Amino acid sequence: MIDPRPITLIVGALTTGLGAAMLAPALLDILLGNPHWQVFVASSLFTMLTGSMLFLSAQGSAGQMNLRQAFIMTVAAWVSLVGFGAIPFYLSGVVPSITDAVFESMSGLTTTGATVIVGLDNAPPGILFWRGLQQWLGGLGIIVMAVAVLPMLQIGGMQLFKVEAFETPDKILPRATQISGSMTMIYLIFTTLCMIAYWAAGMRMTDALIHAMTTVATGGFSTKDGSIGHFDSAAIDMIGITFMLAGSLPFLLYVQAVQGRTSILWRDSQVKAFMLTVFALVLVAWIYEHARGFNPGIEGLRYAAFNVISIMTGTGYATTDYGAWGPFAVTFFFVIMFIGGCAGSTSCGIKIFRFQVLYQNVRQHLSRIVYPNGIFVTRFNGRKLPDSVSGAVMSFFFLYLCSVAVLAVALSFTGLDDLTAISGAATAISNVGPGLGDIIGPSGNFKPLNDTAKWLLTAGMLMGRLELFTVLVLFLPRFWRA
Numbered sequence: 001m002i003d004p005r006p007i008t009l010i011v012g013a014l015t016t017g018l019g020a021a022m023l024a025p026a027l028l029d030i031l032l033g034n035p036h037w038q039v040f041v042a043s044s045l046f047t048m049l050t051g052s053m054l055f056l057s058a059q060g061s062a063g064q065m066n067l068r069q070a071f072i073m074t075v076a077a078w079v080s081l082v083g084f085g086a087i088p089f090y091l092s093g094v095v096p097s098i099t100d101a102v103f104e105s106m107s108g109l110t111t112t113g114a115t116v117i118v119g120l121d122n123a124p125p126g127i128l129f130w131r132g133l134q135q136w137l138g139g140l141g142i143i144v145m146a147v148a149v150l151p152m153l154q155i156g157g158m159q160l161f162k163v164e165a166f167e168t169p170d171k172i173l174p175r176a177t178q179i180s181g182s183m184t185m186i187y188l189i190f191t192t193l194c195m196i197a198y199w200a201a202g203m204r205m206t207d208a209l210i211h212a213m214t215t216v217a218t219g220g221f222s223t224k225d226g227s228i229g230h231f232d233s234a235a236i237d238m239i240g241i242t243f244m245l246a247g248s249l250p251f252l253l254y255v256q257a258v259q260g261r262t263s264i265l266w267r268d269s270q271v272k273a274f275m276l277t278v279f280a281l282v283l284v285a286w287i288y289e290h291a292r293g294f295n296p297g298i299e300g301l302r303y304a305a306f307n308v309i310s311i312m313t314g315t316g317y318a319t320t321d322y323g324a325w326g327p328f329a330v331t332f333f334f335v336i337m338f339i340g341g342c343a344g345s346t347s348c349g350i351k352i353f354r355f356q357v358l359y360q361n362v363r364q365h366l367s368r369i370v371y372p373n374g375i376f377v378t379r380f381n382g383r384k385l386p387d388s389v390s391g392a393v394m395s396f397f398f399l400y401l402c403s404v405a406v407l408a409v410a411l412s413f414t415g416l417d418d419l420t421a422i423s424g425a426a427t428a429i430s431n432v433g434p435g436l437g438d439i440i441g442p443s444g445n446f447k448p449l450n451d452t453a454k455w456l457l458t459a460g461m462l463m464g465r466l467e468l469f470t471v472l473v474l475f476l477p478r479f480w481r482a
Helices: 003-023 023-031 036-057 067-085 085-093 096-109 125-148 169-200 205-216 234-247 251-258 267-290 300-312 327-336 352-370 387-412 418-431 449-467 469-475
Strands: none
Touching: 003 036, 003 067, 003 125, 023 036, 023 067, 036 067, 036 085, 036 125, 036 251, 067 096, 067 300, 067 449, 067 469, 085 096, 085 125, 096 125, 096 449, 125 169, 125 205, 125 251, 169 418, 169 469, 205 234, 205 300, 234 267, 267 300, 267 327, 267 352, 300 327, 327 449, 352 387, 387 418, 387 449, 387 469, 418 449, 449 469
16 A cells, blocks of 8 residues: 655645735736736645645654655656646636646646747736746756756656665665755756847847746747847847757756766766757758758858757757758658757756667667677776666666657547647657647647647646656556565
8 A cells, every 4th residue: 555645745845835825916017007917826735735735744644765755756746737828827717718728837847849829929917927837947956856856757768866875765865955956046047148139239127037048948938029039139039049959968967067077068978979969950951951952051050059959859849940941951850859858957857877878779770780709898987888778778768769659640540630649749758849830839729729639738748758668657557566
């Protein structure tokens, strides 16, 4: 029998915190004279009351958390936060149904960036701020989860990044609190610097704040229907590029750099592989643009760099409709949305370190074919790769591609065309945001999709953000046996 008290305690505390966060957009609406502040106050009171009841019902009686409880807690926390986070969207009337409200909330907290809201330019300021705040909180939660929870659960090779203090589940909370405090401070500093930079480049203060939150979180929610492209500013594009890259690097390395190990960022093999990949992909996109006559010269470099980095890191901003660049561009952007950033960052996707592990395994296998009696050791960052990590990464690759394929087939059964179904599945599992095609492409929106497709995509966003195994393991009958 699984003891629900530790799970209830944590879910209750997080839900209460989310309810308190709803007061921020309420305050903004009050200051701007917008009547939607009542929606946020009501949502906040209900959310905090429910969360407090859950927390108090388990306080003082919850024991240590085991692995099964940790799996359930992780999924339950995200589902709970998404559900309560959807309340302001529904009560405000900016979305017509609970389906759309949950979709928007899931997209926000998982930092996917797909939206069903049309008319963002004239949307209530509190709602726009809530969307940005959701992504900011979601990005912070993703960082803490990547450092404290996923390595302990040994999800998809994440055990490679286990912090030494997290040897057992009962040590997670106190140590995670210490480390997350340092990472939160760095996260807040990045957000502040990004906001100031956007404001100096010409954005209004509210736009600068919301875009800063969604840039550092690599989420991609914008206050404009035209996304970052609305501003048509090279300076704003460069600021976005800088902070999207900053959000895609491991935040634990930032903590270590602040503590005096300043060289660790450019010595880390994952960071070097990520930056090299970015450079190569931007160069390919720029050359293609120039060859086809789209945005030639240095202007083409700006568009290539911004959109490649946005899609690769899973941010999902757009400055142009790259789907109109031709068949190669469609295939190119479809492929790079799987890549993602570094482990321990706010970015999504498969993650660079898994491609490094895959490369090491393939290299070892080929070497053994050529030299059957040779001894070849796979390494990551100078350390020997355990067989358990290699096996977990290979399993993750297989399950990732299978999940995209199954979701694409399911979406096609709802009546979507092939390009929309396939790119929709990929962008949901990869938590990128825009897909491809006329409907959900960079110049489109997810609102026209039917409710069944939206629920499928909502489930896909959750699975992708929780690294697949965390969700799927709950469907195994063996998991629930005592």
